[in-house]
Amino acid sequence: MAKQYKVVHCRINGKEVEQVVDVRASLTDMLRNDFRLTSVKKGCEVGECGACTVIINDEGFNSCIYLAVWAEGKDIWTLEGLTSPEGELSDIQQAFIDEGAIQCGFCSPGFIMTSWEILRSGREYTDDELRKALSGHLCRCTGYENIFRAVKKTMLRRLGKFEEAEKVNSQGITDYPEPMPFK
């Protein structure tokens, strides 16, 4: 079985690149092995866990089930691209830190990329919509609670709702809405 190679031209984290890839390689393989973008994590390699999520042309994808050759002409962002060249964090990265949304950190890059995609829409999501939008990622450490809080707070802040954002607190039990009315 002879190997086949192809040259891929794309933009990664804002920089034009070209790379020879094995036509069977996944985008995860290319980003990790050829560009050493190791924030792109491998948790299942079949699109179940979301750890390898990157943004391709403004949309989040599991890069493990996206062939490297499909990246031709695409604009790709990984977590490394969210930090400014001087090391300044984006608001969502800072929120993950401040809200304790990071434990082992292995699912964090994927979660942050999807959060970034959600927040870019400029929409205000309901809690249920947010949970659904983030549900393509699995995490075993955090129970998702603080991740939810980080994303929701950042969303509200971006919408200028600073007071509301501060109310999204860990133990602020009183402001938590009742579940759906009891029939």
Place this chain on the structure above:
Amino acid sequence: MSKKYIGQAVTRLDAYDKATGRTKYTDDMCDKGALVIRVLHSQVANGIVKKIDTSEACKVPGVVRIFTCFDVEEKHYFPTAGHPWSTDPSHQDIADRLVLTDRPLFYGDDIGAVVAEDEVAAAQALRILEKSVEYEELPFVLDAQEAMKDGAPLLHEKYPNNVLAHTEIHMGNVEEAIKEPGLTKVEGWYETQPVQHCHIENFVCYAYGEGDRTVIVTSTQIPHIVRRVVGQATGMDWGKFRVIKPYVGGGFGNKQDVLYEPLTAWISIKLGGRLVKLDVPREETFISNRIRHAIRYHIVSWMRPDGSFAARTFRAWCNNGAYSSHGHAIAAKGLNAFPQLYPCDNIDGETWTVYTNRSVAGAMRGYGMPQASYAMECHAEDCARAMGMDPLEFRRKYLMPVGFFHAFSKNELYSDTFNQCFDKGAEIIDYYNKVKKYKNQTGDIRRGIAVSTFWYNTAVYPIALETSSCRIVMNQDGSVQFQLGETEIGQGADTVAAQMIADTIGMPLSMVHPVSCQDTDVTPFGTGVYASRGTYTLGFSVRQTALLLKEKILEAAHQFTRMPVYNLDVVDGVIVRTTDGRELMTLGELALEKLYTTDGSQHLTAESTYQIKSNAYSFGCCFAEVEVDIPMCRVRLLNIVNVHDCGQVINPMLAEGQVHGGMSMGIGYALSEKLMWDEKTGRPLNNNLLDYKMSSFMDHPRLIGTFVENYEPTSAYGTKGLGEPPTCPVAPAIRNAIGEATGLYINELPLSPHTLFREFTEAGLINDSFAE
């Protein structure tokens, strides 16, 4: 000692690196030129490998070598449990594994390995190889009680009826006690299922030669234990191996076992020290790493009219899978907990740990207590109901009382923890009002609320060695690095240790740096993290070592300031004269002077070991509120609150995170997770993250994790175990809440639609016209 950082929600020290993606985990550190190993797993549940024809697989371009079980010339059997070694042979773990075996005992056992230049070649060769194995298939057994029957397939010759161990406890006289007139007998069978840890980073390791030694970089909780076991598995001196632990993407007990480090090191040695990497695919993580034991319980209580226990019996059958791993320790923990949680004068208890032809069970968050808590707290609920008592009041009355002393462990319940946790949780979830509100419901959709507690302790004293070592080294600017045997695996061990050191010496946290990546060549000896021990055990050696360093700092301060040591202290990184509060010099000035002085230059460092000879109860509770859609056989978790007493909370943000994660794992355990095997073939059925349902973002309500803080008197910093306890009470709380809603108290996990459909149908809650 100042208390500037202890008790504060300090941001974890590795958060920036993890939020920017620059944290290096094992696979991130491996050179991309590494050869790739893939394991050839047994495709029979029990058998003998007669032959493996490697000729076709060897022809795949890129294949470097194929090893089979027949290449293992020297058979060095080794144990895998991440237990401290015992120099007493009777306390050593059972050594029953080989790097590769010709006698596979479960579907997924390791019988060969492909080494190739890349993953594609390795996968292609593996597919060919799987078809090139000749087995003599043998009958297999998957159930623990079936495996104990005469004539069942025998897995290990030394263990008749497949019983790895059987232990009993007897207190008082049950036979006599049950003759008391007026007793009510409550009896139940409780069944827990096998589940997997599902850390998002699969197990991965790589090995290479360096000088006459082998370096192993691995995703583990227990680097020093890995070094010992690789030595045992290869028959080489333990010092011939150096084990490095980078950041770890979750462990939860699976990585408290030695997994594929011995095989990877063995292959590297066979290939002259070449760099080889074994990155376990998710499907293999499920079946060929470790799982949580499925345990079946039978509990009987004889109760007096006031609800007190006259006598109780407890029996448990623990399905250990094909190899011993942690052995009997997990079943024994539940047996040990039974007479303590609800004390009773007359108790008979016994438990069997049994080999079966299933994946190997080992440690998993809770170490037998998620299972035992399920059985004990389902049963407590059944007892309360049988006596017509409110389940919460029943618990308040008959749980371990304040002042309870356990002679063997020397554990004592110092505080009114249970009631404090119940009070706080009940208030948050509005328990009493909701209990009233949910009485006498009819209709298809019903709600219920209930509570559960659990038994847990901290660390492994007096069952096994508890030792912790720490080293602190001061730099020219007065900042320090510290190293510990307790590993950072995501729980935040590095951060809490740094908080302790900063407060004990009296310096800013920004000047305290963990050496997070462990290396058995330089990290002081330690057994790693497990048993919810980390914060408790490291506290002892951290405190002792920080005080030793502080002593040296003050001696140096005396040298440079002429002031007596007893008039000096370190406050916020400054040497202060305590008599008038004058600041004499900074730690930076002191450290610089001490290193470069031409009169007694010294590098300021301290290192010490503390052997811990205490343990501590760590209790709490869970309240769960559910809505059950009876026709749909679905449970929606509406609210859930865990309250824990882990003593002094060192870092509320990290502690809350531990509770959330444990609750989440408990929710999956209660409602959806179950690893399954085909009864006809012994093949696993759902070893992937699509078919195995760990709880996702959509399956949770808001998780509320909170604390009561009773300073633990045995502890260096007042703290005690928290890693595992949050998982333990969740499943029984949810089961009891479903019972409150529907009147059906189901003694089996998970409470998935499949289980509920069967139970609801049998109980006539739903029409059984769909059942056929």
